[in-house]
Amino acid sequence: MSTLYVKELQTAIRAVHLASLATKRLLPSKDKGSQPKADRSPVTIADYASQALLIAAVHHDFPEDHILGEESAAELRKNQTLCDQVWHLISTTLDQSVDTGASLYGELKDKDDMFRYIDMGGDELGGVKGRVWMLDPVDGTAAFLSGGQYAVCLALVEDGEQKVGVVGCPNAPFDVAQVKETVVDSDGYGSLLSAVKGHGTFVWKMGVERLGPPRKIFHKQPTAIRIVQPSNSAYDFGGRRKVADKLGAEWPGTMLWSSQTRFVALALGEGNAQIAFRKRRDYHSCVWDAAGGVLIFEEAGGRVTDVEGKPLDFRQGRRLEKNSGIVAALSGIHDRVLSVVREVDREPINDGV
Ligand SMILES: [Mg+2]
Structure with a gap:
């Protein structure tokens, strides 16, 4: 019998929702703090803020688990302006999110906490047995910068097997049956998808306060390949x-x-x-x-x-x-x-x- 992972799913949904709101809050800003990384891909204020929020939320509920994230705080520590911008985005997101935000005040008290959480993910090497949360704070940062489709991603992997997956797509409209770079939810907060191994996939509409009711999605086999x-x-x-x-x-x-x-x-x-x-x-x-x-x-x-x-x-x-x-x-x-x-x-x- 498969396990339900109720608490893990709840934590992941709340974390991804909160981090998605942070990224969406930055979208209208001209200055997104974009910096090139060693591999020449960009990293922004949103990537750092989202990683800190995701890890703080997971660590708060599951302090024993490993957490592996894309970003590290090394460059952020050297750039005072960027550091202030990231901290500002985190603080305003926590202030404006009554439920999840309030529970994270104790975890993210200052910039040292922010660095610590970002590096907790950046330092994790993975490859371990047991429970590892894997996250991409902004997947598709280049698309994020140009206003296209990007994703805020969090998964619980146990002994190499994905058990819980939650992906926020703040630019993907819930009510439109299309996912395209140019079909953007500019007035709303996009869609969130969740899955637990053996228990199906659901899509939710993200609001600023809470999510709408979930809809189960399952596809039969197609006649034509798209x-x-x-x-x-x-x-x-x-x-x-x-x-x-x-x-x-x-x-x-x-x-x-x-x-x-x-x-x-x-x-x-x-x-x-x-x-x-x-x-x-x-x-x-x-x-x-x-x-x-x-x-x-x-x-x-x-x-x-x-x-x-x-x-x-x-x-x-x-x-x-x-x-x-x-x-x-x-x-x-x-x-x-x-x-x-x-x-x-x-x-x-x-x-x-
Ligand atoms: Mg990324």
């Missing part, structure tokens, strides 16, 4: 086009920058298959690019593997060291999609789009 794919140029577009042609799918389908948003898009029925194989086969995604979003799609009727058909292995540290690429599709078509991907993957890369 593709969701990354717009990131690190992936092999040419190969994917061949796969789409062989499957008789429309090209290019829906393109989304944020990796976690692509799983959400599949869960919401924007498409039913995602293929993402890299130009560099030795590249391995980070665990926070997938943890939680994968469970949300699986519980909505999907199956997710790498390009070799192996399940994603979250026990290998901060990266999915044993996996390359993603093949995600509704379970009834996954074998068919995977066999075409493997056929194309054996061919040399030709990136003509």
Whole structure:
């Protein structure tokens, strides 16, 4: 019998809701404090504030658990202006959130607490047995900066298996059956998706105070294949086009920058298959690019593997060291999609789009 994870789910939903509100609060600001990281991807005030809020909330309720997050506070400690901006966003978010915010006042009293919580996630190496919360405070920061779709992600992984996944999509409208970069919930607070292993996927409308009633989502097997794919140029577009042609799918389908948003898009029925194989086969995604979003799609009727058909292995540290690429599709078509991907993957890369 599967466990319900009631408290874990409640904590994760409240944490992601609060962190999502923080990111949304920053969206209208011209200055989002964007800085390039060592890998040249951007980090903003929202990424740091969201990570501090997510970790404080999880640590408050589950002090014994490991927590692994994308960001570290090293650069933030050196930049006083950015540090003040992040702290301001955290403080105003706590002040304006009556329920979850109030319970975190004792956890986030000052900037030292903020640094400590951010680094708690940044220092965690993962790869441990037992319970590890994995989080991406803003997945798709580049899309966040341009007003597109991004995600606030939190997952509980136990002995390598995703048990709870919650993903906030503050720019994805709840009432519109579409997930596209340009279809943005500019007046509202977007959607939140949650899943517990064995208990299905639900979507909720995020409000400033609370969430609306949840709606269960599950997809039967499709007749036509509709593709969701990354717009990131690190992936092999040419190969994917061949796969789409062989499957008789429309090209290019829906393109989304944020990796976690692509799983959400599949869960919401924007498409039913995602293929993402890299130009560099030795590249391995980070665990926070997938943890939680994968469970949300699986519980909505999907199956997710790498390009070799192996399940994603979250026990290998901060990266999915044993996996390359993603093949995600509704379970009834996954074998068919995977066999075409493997056929194309054996061919040399030709990136003509
Ligand atoms: Mg991120």
